[in-house]
Amino acid sequence: MLIDGSPKHASTDFIPLSVPSISGHEWTYVKECLDTGWVSSVGSYVDRFEQETAARTGSAFAVATVNGTSALHTALMVAGVEAEDEVLVSDLTFIAPVNAIRYLGAHPLLVDAEPTYWQMDPERVKTFLEQDCTASNGVLRNRKTGRRVRALLPVDVLGHPVDMDPLQELARRFELPLVEDATESLGALYKGRPVGGDAELACISFNGNKVITTGGGGMILSHCEASARRSKYLTTQAKDDPIEFVHGEVGFNYRMSNVLAAIGCAQLEQLDTFVEAKRRIAAHYLQALPGIPGITCNQEAPWARSIFWMFTILVDEAAFGMDSRALIRFLDQRKIQARPLWQPMHQSPAHCASQILGGDISTRLNRRGVSIPCSVGLSAEHQAIVIEALRDAQRGGKA
Numbered sequence: 001m002l003i004d005g006s007p008k009h010a011s012t013d014f015i016p017l018s019v020p021s022i023s024g025h026e027w028t029y030v031k032e033c034l035d036t037g038w039v040s041s042v043g044s045y046v047d048r049f050e051q052e053t054a055a056r057t058g059s060a061f062a063v064a065t066v067n068g069t070s071a072l073h074t075a076l077m078v079a080g081v082e083a084e085d086e087v088l089v090s091d092l093t094f095i096a097p098v099n100a101i102r103y104l105g106a107h108p109l110l111v112d113a114e115p116t117y118w119q120m121d122p123e124r125v126k127t128f129l130e131q132d133c134t135a136s137n138g139v140l141r142n143r144k145t146g147r148r149v150r151a152l153l154p155v156d157v158l159g160h161p162v163d164m165d166p167l168q169e170l171a172r173r174f175e176l177p178l179v180e181d182a183t184e185s186l187g188a189l190y191k192g193r194p195v196g197g198d199a200e201l202a203c204i205s206f207n208g209n210k211v212i213t214t215g216g217g218g219m220i221l222s223h224c225e226a227s228a229r230r231s232k233y234l235t236t237q238a239k240d241d242p243i244e245f246v247h248g249e250v251g252f253n254y255r256m257s258n259v260l261a262a263i264g265c266a267q268l269e270q271l272d273t274f275v276e277a278k279r280r281i282a283a284h285y286l287q288a289l290p291g292i293p294g295i296t297c298n299q300e301a302p303w304a305r306s307i308f309w310m311f312t313i314l315v316d317e318a319a320f321g322m323d324s325r326a327l328i329r330f331l332d333q334r335k336i337q338a339r340p341l342w343q344p345m346h347q348s349p350a351h352c353a354s355q356i357l358g359g360d361i362s363t364r365l366n367r368r369g370v371s372i373p374c375s376v377g378l379s380a381e382h383q384a385i386v387i388e389a390l391r392d393a394q395r396g397g398k399a
């Protein structure tokens with residue numbers, strides 16, 4: 001334990017930002033795959049992982065994929081997005097959902113975050129759809145570009161759900177399919193309901209940094225049997241006849257292997273424990289950090305139960321005494337890994353040509369945001385070291 005916060009008492013261990021916890025039946029299930037030879041893209045663990053993830057999220061159907069990005073690509077196709085369409089998507093996000101729009105030759109319409117919970121701002125979506133679009137013959141068009149507005153793709157950022165009800169309402173009113181990128185919020189609740197179960201299509205990722213992992217993997221969730229069937233079809237090479245090699249259209253090989261699904265089944269069994277650990281870590285940060293001048297923490301809306309997937313603070317340079325990037329370097333010297341919040345998509349070299357609705361909030365969040373260690377397995381001792389380092393940094397201490 002730290003005694004007086006001086007560096008000589010600090011841990012000599014590296015404290016990573018977020019690492020997986022492999023502590024359940026992973027070995028047993030994987031061994032069973034290897035022992036029985038069911039290692040490839042069909043097998044009982046793929047079916048089981050799909051069924052159990054659907055049950056856990058309150059969805060009727062689930063289709064496992066090779067990663068979260070391919071799940072998003074597929075879900076957008078199933079939603080009917082085509083080349084030259086536009087899709088409303090969060091500006092403050094990891095880049096994957098915005099890339100998926102571009103894979104289809106469609107155009108992202110970037111929507112700023114709201115300042116309180118940092119999620120896609122439903123008010124901006126509403127204003128845009130009501131004031132900046134025209135509808136004729138059942139086709140909604142962006143006045144500025146003349147292009148068809150085709151779908152909504154809100155991203156649940158940092159483990160907290162987006163405010164879905166107003167977005168669902170707009171989706172219904174303007175007849176736009178809604179695809180939820182729930183990759184960061186598996187296990188969270190929105191108004192008491194599991195995240196992912198509400199959207200027409202929702203995507204999750206099981207990448208190594210997510211709340212549960214298969215090493216790499218993803219899933220498409222849906223209420224709709226036709227959408228689920230179409231997702232399965234597109235992710236399995238659009239195969240019409242398995243014997244005669246008849247493929248009805250250009251499909252994709254986006255399947256998850258049975259070995260990875262086996263890991264997924266074991267991880268899913270631990271989801272509740274992991275979420276509890278994330279929330280315990282967050283509760284401790286939320287209690288300790290607001291006492292440090294210049295630091296504010298990511299908050300939980302009264303209507304949400306966040307999983308605090310990636311615990312993130314905002315650093316006000318004037319009050320804290322250093323900016324977010326200097327803090328990251330300070331922590332690095334103490335062997336504490338920290339990362340900035342994502343570059344907003346309207347500033348990304350890959351997507352800066354896109355239209356942006358707002359953008360000031362995401363810019364400020366990126367400039368001030370720092371994600372700090374929050375692994376499921378983070379010990380109380382390591383968390384105390386992180387908190388002490390933040391106090392030292394604010395006091396202008398030497399790293």
Ligand SMILES: *Cc1c(COP(=O)(O)O)cnc(C)c1O
Pocket residue numbers: 067068069070093094096097155156181183184205206207216217218
């Ligand atoms: C991680 C992530 C993805 C992509 O998932 P992969 O499995 O890495 O392809 C997509 N969207 C968001 C918001 C993510 O955080």
